[in-house]
Amino acid sequence: MLSPERLALPDYEYLAQRHVLTYMEDAVCQLLENREDISQYGIARFFTEYFNSVCQGTHILFREFSFVQATPHNRVSFLRAFWRCFRTVGKNGDLLTMKEYHCLLQLLCPDFPLELTQKAARIVLMDDAMDCLMSFSDFLFAFQIQFYYSEFLDSVAAIYEDLLSGKNPNTVIVPTSSSGQHRQRPALGEAGMLEGVEASLFYQCLENLCDRHKYSCPPPALVKEALSNVQRLTFYGFLMALSKHHGINQALGALPDKGDLMHDPAMDEELERLLAQVPGLVNSVTASPEASCLPSRTPPRVGSPWRPLHHHSRKVDGESDGSTEETDESET
Structure with missing residues (x-):
């Protein structure tokens, strides 16, 4: 029907x-x-x-990055696969570095770009060193926002920089390429990180961006809700608010609520069936984090x-x- x-x-x-x-x-x-x-x-x-x-x-399993990020459904599927395959990291309470999480991503997508992993880690770590340890849930929800809304966030970063410098954000050019080669995010200076911008003005610019953006973006009403309790905010504070917002996670539909992230018996059964079809993945999931994150590990390639x-x-x-x-x- x-x-x-x-x-x-x-x-x-x-x-x-x-x-x-x-x-x-x-x-x-x-x-x-x-x-x-x-x-x-x-x-x-x-x-x-x-x-x-x-x-x-x-x-999307073991496919090239250009295909993994080609459609919203592919991105949701990849997020869900990453959660399913490595949920044991969170269940065991293991803390991993950005490079170790990137190795896990490469087990599912061999050419997954390091830049996206770094951007996701920066949402969690803020001003901390990039070699700090992160929990699985913190990284996963930050990675979800960065990966799914990648092109949108590149435009948001440009708007934020324009607001800091007093320029008109309406002159920002929205990326239109779907090749996976995203524009480099402007480097946020120390002053910009500490000072931030006015939340209401920032939201007005984001609302206009959502109206004309050709890629996926968070529902404007939920973005407004995430910013409703602050007068000023920094760029990474904004990204952190998105990653922790319950409604945005539900609207995206890739991951369960944070409270249910580690508890799903039906998903455990499905994971066992998946691992049975890909024997090379069993060792990477059941081994210790140090063993599973070795850079020399080559993920299996499934052509079809x-x-x-x-x-x-x-x-x-x-x-x-x-x-x-x-x-x-x-x-x-």
């Missing part, structure tokens, strides 16, 4: 809003790269399994979401009892 949202939009607008062409192009590229294997099972089955993986959010399923199902099909229970479980 078609949703009311689908019926309210012309076909081309709905396809663009859902980034369907992005997934079709990626599916075709993988189809061509693996055409010899696919010829044994059929194109229809390949597309079925590909789009099932997109719906389940597993399509359907390939392990085919190999597994072919083995089951050859068994005499005809059972499909194991195959069905591996495809969930």
Whole structure:
């Protein structure tokens, strides 16, 4: 049954809003790269399994960063995968450095840029040294804001700098490239870090930015709520307020509430099924933080979401009892 949202939009607008062409192009590229294997099972089955993986959010595992950040759904899927795979870090109470968290990110996305990890760590650490230890939950919620709203925050940083210098923030150019090469965030001077800007004026500029921004941005009403109790604020104080805001986390929809971050039996079962499909990931999750964060560790590369399923199902099909229970479980 078609949703009311689908019926309210012309076909081309709905396809663009859902980034369907992005997934079709990626599916075709993988189809061509693996055409010899696919010829044994059929194109229809390949597309079925590909789009099932997109719906389940597993399509971003071990993919290049340009694909991981290509759509809002991909970003949400990556955030959720990072939380699922390394939630044990938080459950064990381990504290890691920025470089160690970056190694964990690279286990899921080999070319994940260090710059984004550094920006997320700076939200937590503020003026502290970048080699300080951070809890998993603090880093995760800061990383969520930085990663999902990356382009928006680059524009916010420029607005903040303009307000500090007395310039007109309306002259800020909103980034329009989706290539993943984000503009370098302006360096915030020590005076700007301590002094801050007037919260009401800052919000007015952000409201105008949200109206014209082409990328995802937090709901303006929730941003206003996050700033309602302060008269002045610094840039990183603003980012910290976003990362701790319950409503913004719910609106984004990638992570549970902070109180439920470590407690989810159903998620533990799903994690076990995921690890069973990727044996190379088991050691990285169950090992100590020091062992799992070695820079020399090379994450496994999965070129296509359907390939392990085919190999597994072919083995089951050859068994005499005809059972499909194991195959069905591996495809969930």
